[in-house]
Each structure stands twice: as structure tokens, then as C-alpha cells.
Amino acid sequence: MTPEAEFNLGGVVKEQLLELQEFTLLLWRGFRNIFQRPFYFDDTLRQMDVIGVGSLPIVILTGFFTGAVMALQLSATLAAYGQVERTGELVAISLVRELGPVLASLMVAGRNASGMASELGSMVVTEQIDAMRALGTDPIKKLVTPRLVATLIMNFFLAIIADIFGVIGGWIYAVLGIGLDSRQFWSSAFYALDFRDLVQGLTKPVVFGIIVAAVGCYFGLRARGGTEGVGRATTQAVVAASLLIIMSDFVISRVLITFIGQLH
Amino acid sequence: MLSSTSGHDSLESAGAAGPVLRFENVHLAFDGLAVLRGVSFIARRGETKVLLGEAASGKTLLLKLALGLQRPDSGAVWVLGQPVSDLPESRLFALRRHIGMVFQESALFDSLSVRENVAYRLREEHELTEDTIEQRVRRALSFVELEEAIDKMPGELSGGMKRRVAIARALSSEPEVMLYDSPTGGLDPITSTTIMELIIKLRDENNVTSLLVTHRLQDAYLLATHVWDTQNRRLRAAAPERSHTSFLLLREGKVWFDGDGHQLMNSGDDYVKTFME
Ligand SMILES: Nc1ncnc2c1ncn2[C@@H]1O[C@H](COP(=O)(O)OP(=O)(O)O)[C@@H](O)[C@H]1O
Numbered sequence: 167m168t169p170e171a172e173f174n175l176g177g178v179v180k181e182q183l184l185e186l187q188e189f190t191l192l193l194w195r196g197f198r199n200i201f202q203r204p205f206y207f208d209d210t211l212r213q214m215d216v217i218g219v220g221s222l223p224i225v226i227l228t229g230f231f232t233g234a235v236m237a238l239q240l241s242a243t244l245a246a247y248g249q250v251e252r253t254g255e256l257v258a259i260s261l262v263r264e265l266g267p268v269l270a271s272l273m274v275a276g277r278n279a280s281g282m283a284s285e286l287g288s289m290v291v292t293e294q295i296d297a298m299r300a301l302g303t304d305p306i307k308k309l310v311t312p313r314l315v316a317t318l319i320m321n322f323f324l325a326i327i328a329d330i331f332g333v334i335g336g337w338i339y340a341v342l343g344i345g346l347d348s349r350q351f352w353s354s355a356f357y358a359l360d361f362r363d364l365v366q367g368l369t370k371p372v373v374f375g376i377i378v379a380a381v382g383c384y385f386g387l388r389a390r391g392g393t394e395g396v397g398r399a400t401t402q403a404v405v406a407a408s409l410l411i412i413m414s415d416f417v418i419s420r421v422l423i424t425f426i427g428q429l430h
Numbered sequence: 431m432l433s434s435t436s437g438h439d440s441l442e443s444a445g446a447a448g449p450v451l452r453f454e455n456v457h458l459a460f461d462g463l464a465v466l467r468g469v470s471f472i473a474r475r476g477e478t479k480v481l482l483g484e485a486a487s488g489k490t491l492l493l494k495l496a497l498g499l500q501r502p503d504s505g506a507v508w509v510l511g512q513p514v515s516d517l518p519e520s521r522l523f524a525l526r527r528h529i530g531m532v533f534q535e536s537a538l539f540d541s542l543s544v545r546e547n548v549a550y551r552l553r554e555e556h557e558l559t560e561d562t563i564e565q566r567v568r569r570a571l572s573f574v575e576l577e578e579a580i581d582k583m584p585g586e587l588s589g590g591m592k593r594r595v596a597i598a599r600a601l602s603s604e605p606e607v608m609l610y611d612s613p614t615g616g617l618d619p620i621t622s623t624t625i626m627e628l629i630i631k632l633r634d635e636n637n638v639t640s641l642l643v644t645h646r647l648q649d650a651y652l653l654a655t656h657v658w659d660t661q662n663r664r665l666r667a668a669a670p671e672r673s674h675t676s677f678l679l680l681r682e683g684k685v686w687f688d689g690d691g692h693q694l695m696n697s698g699d700d701y702v703k704t705f706m707e
């Protein structure tokens with residue numbers, strides 16, 4: 167390796183570490199503000215509306231069809247072992263542990279991480295963020311904290327809704343497509359779920375919600391260079407948030423299974 | 431006006447008596463590229479300092495440094511006797527109450543009405559009643575002669591109206607210092623004159639100290655040769671020494687020229703001359 171190449175590699179690593187540091191700092195300041203006056207309740211409620219109500223239709227559709235396709239695919243495999251009546255169980259477990267939280271959060275990331283990045287990004291390039299500071303407002307408190315809180319809360323409920331509609335989708339396919347008994351599907355789905363599954367299924371959307379909001383705001387706030395820069399920030403935010411969700415999903419699963427275990 | 435000696439007072443006494451704005455050997459670089467390389471100047475109470483310079487010479491940065499939105503790599507910025515460049519953000523919020531800024535493209539909050547834009551700071555302070563806020567908003571809007579637009583959204587306004595709302599918003603806390611970033615940029619000549627008239631009125635009627643970035647020589651000329659006639663409510667021609675206006679030309683990160691209108695127009699320096707053409 168030439169000295170120059172070495173130098174550049176060092177530079178790149180240093181840059182990445184600096185970015186990570188800045189990201190962490192933003193996250194820390196965003197959370198610290200939750201407990202400091204002034205509180206921007208109105209802004210938080212408006213964000214909850216944008217994120218929660220706005221994402222509801224796509225999360226319902228995502229959950230429903232994911233559940234249906236799971237029933238379709240799993241029942242075929244289970245039939246080979248003569249255990250097709252366990253379809254409900256497998257659909258419920260995979261939805262609650264993984265697919266509900268992950269897919270709902272990916273949808274929220276696609277919609278809201280990009281939305282936040284473009285909104286804050288255009289505020290940066292039109293100097294509205296500077297204007298806010300000039301007028302005595304901390305933009306982190308006014309813009310980032312409400313988005314963090316709102317996404318964290320709404321993503322939690324959206325994941326539950328994705329789970330519910332997923333099981334409904336699976337049930338409809340199981341009854342109409344495979345001819346399973348309705349009551350059997352529901353009881354197998356219901357009894358399969360253990361509190362440890364719920365812990366996993368409810369921890370993940372909270373963490374993913376934080377990722378979506380923090381990444382969206384981070385890329386938005388560091389947008390530079392006019393509308394082009396805002397577009398770039400928007401794309402980067404969706405890609406980064408989606409990747410972080412999928413990678414952290416593995417880490418959270420691993421850690422939770424280590425500490426609280428898993429039934430099946 | 432202050433006596434000419436007060437500009438050389440020590441920093442400790444730079445409160446009421448010293449210059450309102452003071453830059454001391456300010457350096458600032460981005461990604462290793464030096465933009466400001468030792469900028470020093472002062473502005474006294476009631477004075478308007480016109481900042482001239484090529485694109486990307488750092489004019490906007492000087493305004494942001496004065497507000498504490500940017501911090502210098504080295505050197506110091508003093509505003510109203512406070513060391514802006516060293517204050518923590520929490521202390522800066524209090525100081526910024528006394529400094530109004532009009533951003534280049536107005537930077538109005540898109541999602542808020544004209545009323546809410548102008549009321550923004552007053553609401554953030556959580557101290558005033560609704561009635562007082564409404565009164566103050568109307569007073570600021572009537573100063574810029576735009577009271578009828580109070581319920582409009584920024585998207586419905588023309589460029590000149592936006593600029594006037596931005597001035598009203600900056601005035602809501604009745605600041606002693608105003609910072610204008612190309613306040614006439616992108617406006618037609620007639621609208622530009624209206625805006626400049628407001629700025630001169632603030633200078634002469636309210637004794638506001640200001641930094642003003644402009645690309646238009648007409649603006650600089652108007653500032654240097656006209657004063658606000660309080661009796662007749664219009665501009666009146668006056669000798670440059672009565673206009674409390676001085677000029678600062680930035681070049682390659684340094685102050686290339688700093689002086690009044692007479693000195694600027696009679697300068698023998700080639701760069702100043704090409705700049706004045
Ligand atoms: N936050 C920033 N990050 C990186 N570069 C910046 C930043 N702010 C200003 N600059 C650079 O500093 C230079 C001067 O900017 P500016 O003060 O806006 O110039 P102008 O005189 O046109 O107002 C430009 O080259 C600009 O790209």
C-alpha cells in the first residue's frame with residue numbers, strides 16, 4: 167500500500183467515526199430534551215398524526231399480505247410433514263417476533279425517514295433552521311425530539327397492528343385457501359405465543375422507531391447544497407434507516423434470546 | 431454618535447460605550463479551506479456597515495458569526511459587549527433577542543402564517559399574553575406596511591412581501607442590532623427601494639446598528655446619501671457624513687477596504703475601483 171492510500175484509508179475511517187459521533191450526539195441531545203423545558207407537545211402530536219395515522223394503511227396492507235403469504239408458503243411445507251394444522255402457530259410466531267416489527271418499520275422508514283430528511287433538509291438549505299436558532303429556538307428540541315418521541319410511540323402500535331392484520335391475513339388464507347378450521351387456526355396461533363415472543367416483538371419496534379427518526383433527522387440536518395442535496399439526504403436516510411433496522415434486528419434477537427430465552 | 435476615540439477602548443468596557451459590534455482577527459476554515467483569514471472591524475451604535483465582496487467571500491458568514499450561529503476557529507466576535515464567539519448556546523439565546531436577522535431568501539417558516547412567523551419569537555418566550563403578542567405583531571407588520579397580509583401563508587407572498595415579513599419578524603423583539611443578508615437580492619428596483627427605505631428608517635429613527643450585505647451598488651449609494659426625514663415620512667438626500675454608513679470590502683478572507691462613502695468613492699485602489707463599476 168502506498169503511503170497516500172494509507173493516509174486516505176485513515177481519513178475515511180476517521181470520517182466514519184466522526185459521523186458516528188455526531189449521530190450519537192444528536193440522539194443523546196434529542197432524548198435529553200424530553201425532560202427539559204420547553205416541551206413541544208403540539209409538535210409531537212402533529213408528528214404522531216403524520217407518522218401514525220399516515221402510515222396506517224400501508225402497514226395494514228403490508229401485515230395482511232405478509233400473513234397471507236406466510237400461510238400459503240408454510241402450509242405447503244407443513245403439509246409435507248402432515249402438520250398443516252400448525253400453520254396458525256408458525257404464522258403468529260414469525261409475525262410477532264420478526265415480520266410484523268421489521269416490515270412495519272421498513273414501511274415507516276420508507277415513508278417517514280425520507281419525509282423527515284426532506285423536510286428538515288429543505289429547512290436547512292433555505293436557512294429556516296438558522297432562522298429558528300436566530301429567533302431563540304433550539305432546533306433539536308423543536309424538530310428532533312418531537313419526531314423521536316412520536317416515531318417511537320407510533321411505531322410500537324403500528325407493529326402490533328401489522329401483527330394483528332398479519333394473523334388475520336394468514337387466517338383468511340388458511341380457511342379459504344387451505345380449508346383449515348377457523349377455530350383451530352386461532353387457538354394454535356394464540357397458544358403458540360409466549361411472553362418471550364411478545365418481549366421481542368414489542369422491544370424491536372421501539373428501537374426501530376428510534377432508528378427511523380434519528381436517521382431521518384440526522385441526514386436532513388446535515389443536508390447541504392440546495393434541492394439536490396436535499397434529494398441526496400432523503401435517499402441516504404431511507405437506505406441507512408432500512409439497513410440499520412435489518413442489522414439491529416439480528417442484534418436485538420440475539421441479545422434477547424441470550425437473556426430471556428425463547429420457547430421454540 | 432459616539433466620539434471617535436471610543437472605538438479603541440479596551441474590551442472590558444465594550445458595553446454601552448464601546449462599539450456595538452466588534453470582530454477581532456477572525457479566522458474560519460471549512461474542510462481545510464480558509465474562508466476568513468483574520469477579519470477585524472467595528473460598528474458603532476447607529477451605524478450601518480455595508481459588507482461588499484465577491485460571491486463566496488464570506489459575507490453571510492460574518493452575519494452568522496455575529497449571531498453566534500457559526501463559531502470562529504480563532505479570533506473573537508463581540509456584540510453589545512458580549513463575547514458571542516465564547517458564549518454557550520444557552521446564553522446566546524438570550525443575547526439573540528437583541529439581534530434581528532433578515533436571511534437571504536427570507537427563510538420564513540413555510541408551515542406558519544405571516545402572523546405566526548412574526549409572533550414566533552414572542553411565543554417562544556412564553557411571557558406575553560395573546561393580546562400583547564397580537565399588538566406587537568401588528569405593530570411590526572404596520573412598520574413594513576404589510577398588515578393586510580397577516581393571515582396569508584408565505585407561499586402566497588411575492589418576493590418583496592416575503593422580505594418585508596422577514597424584516598417584521600426580525601423586528602418583533604425590537605432589537606438594537608440588525609443583520610441583513612442581501613435584503614434586495616432578486617427584487618425589482620422599485621421593490622428594492624421600498625426595502626432600503628425601511629432599512630434607512632430603522633437606522634435613523636430607531637438608531638439600530640446594522641451589518642448589511644448587498645450586491646447592488648444602488649443600495650449602497652442610497653444608504654450613504656440619504657437619511658430618513660421623520661417629519662415628512664420619506665427619504666431625503668443628505669451629505670454622506672450624516673448617513674452613519676460605512677463600507678467594508680472583503681477580499682480573499684481579509685478586509686480589503688474599510689471606510690466611509692467618501693473614502694470608498696475616492697479610493698485609488700484598483701480592486702476597489704473594479705468593484706465599484
Ligand atoms: N456551513 C458551511 N459548511 C461548509 N462551507 C461553508 C459553510 N458556510 C459557508 N461555507 C463556505 O464559505 C464560503 C463563504 O460563504 P458565504 O459567507 O455564504 O459567502 P457569501 O459572501 O457569498 O455570502 C463559501 O465558499 C461557502 O461554501
Ligand SMILES: [Mg+2]
Pocket residue numbers: 489490491534611
Ligand atoms: Mg451570502
